[in-house]
Each structure stands twice: as structure tokens, then as C-alpha cells.
Amino acid sequence: MAAIPSAFDQPVYVTRPMLPPLASYVERLSQIWSSGWLTNGGPQHIALEKALGAYFSNPNISLFSNGTTALVTACQALRLSGEVITTPFTFPATPHVLSWNKITPVFADIDAATMNLDPANIEPLITDNTTAILAVHVFGTPCDVEGLQTIADRHGLRVIYDAAHAFGSRIHGRSVTDFGDATMLSFHATKLFHTAEGGALVLRDPQVKNQVDLLKNFGIKDEFTVLMPGINGKMSELQAALGLIILDMVEDEQARRRGVADIYRQRLGTRPGITLPVVQEGVDVSQQYFAIRVDDIECGVSRDHIYDEMKKFNVMSRKYFYPLCSDYIYYRTLPSASHACLPVAHKVASEVLCLPFFGALTLNDAHRICDIIDFIVSK
Numbered sequence: 001m002a003a004i005p006s007a008f009d010q011p012v013y014v015t016r017p018m019l020p021p022l023a024s025y026v027e028r029l030s031q032i033w034s035s036g037w038l039t040n041g042g043p044q045h046i047a048l049e050k051a052l053g054a055y056f057s058n059p060n061i062s063l064f065s066n067g068t069t070a071l072v073t074a075c076q077a078l079r080l081s082g083e084v085i086t087t088p089f090t091f092p093a094t095p096h097v098l099s100w101n102k103i104t105p106v107f108a109d110i111d112a113a114t115m116n117l118d119p120a121n122i123e124p125l126i127t128d129n130t131t132a133i134l135a136v137h138v139f140g141t142p143c144d145v146e147g148l149q150t151i152a153d154r155h156g157l158r159v160i161y162d163a164a165h166a167f168g169s170r171i172h173g174r175s176v177t178d179f180g181d182a183t184m185l186s187f188h189a190t191k192l193f194h195t196a197e198g199g200a201l202v203l204r205d206p207q208v209k210n211q212v213d214l215l216k217n218f219g220i221k222d223e224f225t226v227l228m229p230g231i232n233g234k235m236s237e238l239q240a241a242l243g244l245i246i247l248d249m250v251e252d253e254q255a256r257r258r259g260v261a262d263i264y265r266q267r268l269g270t271r272p273g274i275t276l277p278v279v280q281e282g283v284d285v286s287q288q289y290f291a292i293r294v295d296d297i298e299c300g301v302s303r304d305h306i307y308d309e310m311k312k313f314n315v316m317s318r319k320y321f322y323p324l325c326s327d328y329i330y331y332r333t334l335p336s337a338s339h340a341c342l343p344v345a346h347k348v349a350s351e352v353l354c355l356p357f358f359g360a361l362t363l364n365d366a367h368r369i370c371d372i373i374d375f376i377v378s379k
């Protein structure tokens, strides 16, 4: 049997936020201090919105205090109601934004390879009450955007994407934000590009962008006119200033993560029972997460065993997204939440393990994590 690998001295988390040299943030903070302008669309906010508009080649972008509020607002702006078809394999925010809009989430099963909504499962779930499809580019892997749009067009539905994991994901050179009526991005600290907390909507229609801008600022048009019951979803100057610095670091961070991914692929790809993230022709992924799948029969040990044992070596992997949203107390009585309707999602949720994946992880760390997995699996 292989020698026992040494444990890490400090916990190695699933991700760590990119942090710029403090001095560069202090420099931006001093601009904020001199302006005395802290929020409500100040100079940092204007600059970040413009920079991200250029990054996505779409000026119809609206910044938010977080991704969840952005998605809640998108549902309002697009006047979604009734039922929306979505995936159970996601973070709780995805179905919750529907519930906050008094919309019933209807869960459809996912594709086994991409772990995203499978268009083939959507049509049988469409009723007269269905107004949209809310799909998630899980772990940065793009959805079948053409398949989803074809179904939406056939039934007059909106398409919204939760691209919380997909900053920088591209399909044949086009940003994932080019597809659908609205795309939400999360800029939470755990995301590749972040503003500590934050998010954005990228919109197809400039009129929807105007509506979104009103909605995220209480519906205020001017000092004496409030047009609609909006919310406070504004990004502050402190968040935007951080984003302006982090944006310049994204490419380098992605390159570092690719180095880690290469090691995981080389070292774990030949292990029976371990499946690596899918590689799709013509697709660039964001490098947000590195999610392996563990088939307990073929591998000889379960995903849960690897997760528990890795902790003993101070490696904190995560079982994103277990349990499925359809198994939460609030949703499990929905007809679409029954286990029988979601066999692939249940299998995937029992197998997925997100390994530590961030630019500050050294290649040596990545090898050590593989040594630990090898040890656990062969023990």
C-alpha cells in the first residue's frame, strides 16, 4: 500500500477569493473618500459597468448588490408568472428567486454529461401557466443554449440563465451571456470574478435594461416620480472599486486554474470510477469549479467516503449540489420534485465532488491532493 500522505497544515478550501495587492484597493478607496460618493451609481460603478459591458460586448448590463437580487429583478422585469421550468441541481438561490416572485418552480431532469437542464425533458412539463425556462450553466459548463431556445421559441417562453458560475464561459467564441433574454452573474467572493458580494444582469433588450435599472433603485425615475414597486439592488462604490481591480486579474487567475485542472485531469482521469468534467467542442469554460464524479461501485469507495476522509488531511472538498433543491422541505411536495421524475439529477447529486480549485493553489498542492485521493481510494 502507498505511504500515508501528509495532511495540509491549514485547511485547503474548495475555493479562495482573488485578492489584489491591498495598496491598489487603497488607491481606489482614496478616490472614493475624496468624492464623498459611496453608492447610487457613482464613478466606480459607472466605470465597472462600462468595463464589463466591453468584456461581454454588450452595453445592456446592470450591476447589483448580489446575484440573487439580480435574478429576482430579472423575473420582475420580464414579468414572469405562473410556472417556470428549472433545474433541481443548483444552489438554493435559483428556485428561491422564483418563489420570491410567487412563481412555482417546475423541476426538469438534467443531462448526465453536462449536469445542466436537458432540453429533451422540458416539453412534457410545459403547461398553459409556463412563462419561462430558468437554466443554470452549472460549474461554468454552458447549457445546450440552442436546444433550450428552440423549445422556448416553439412555446413563446422566455429564457433566463443563471450564470453564477460562468463568468468568461464561451461557446464558439461567444460569451454565454449572448444567449437568452437575461443572464445573471454572481460576483460573490467565491466566484472567479468578484466584488466581495455583487452580481449583474446582462440583457438582450435595452428596454429591459432600463426597466431593470429602475427596479433595482426602488422604481425611482426622478426626485419626485416613483414608477413601480422596486427594490434596493444597487452595487456600492466599494464593491465596484474592487471589481475594477479584480477584472484585470481574471485572465491570469484562469491560467493558474487551468494548470491545476491539468494536474487533476492527468492524475485522476485514469482512475476507474472517477469521471472528469466534460470537455465540449468549441467551449471555453470559466474555470469556476473542478467537479469530479465518483461512481462508488467502479471506484470501490463512495463519494461521501472520499469527502469525509479528505477532511482528515485538511482538504475541504464540497458536495455541490447535494441535496437537490427538489429535496428541500419547501419544494419536495411539488409534483415535479418526485424522485421518479429526476433520476439523472439524483445520481449526479450523489456522485459530485468539487475539489479545491483556485489560483493560489500551487501545482504541488494539486499533486498532494491527488496523492490523498489515490491513498483514500486504494486503502
Ligand code: T4K
Residues within 6 Å of the ligand: 013, 014, 015, 016, 017, 066, 067, 068, 069, 090, 091, 093, 094, 136, 162, 164, 165, 185, 186, 187, 188, 189, 190, 198, 199, 316, 320
Ligand atoms: N446561483 C448559483 C448557481 C449559485 O451557485 C449562487 C451562489 C447563486 C445563484 C447566488 O449568487 P449570490 O446571490 O451569492 O451572488 C457559496 C457562495 O456563498 C454562493 O455565492 C455560491 N453560489 C455557492 C456555490 O458557494 P457556500 O454556502 O458554499 O459558502 P461558504 O461560505 O461555505 O464558502 C465556500 C468556501 O469558500 C469556504 O469554505 C471558504 C471559501 N471562502 C468563502 C468566503 C465567503 C473564502 O475563502 N472566503 C470567503 O470570503 O456558498
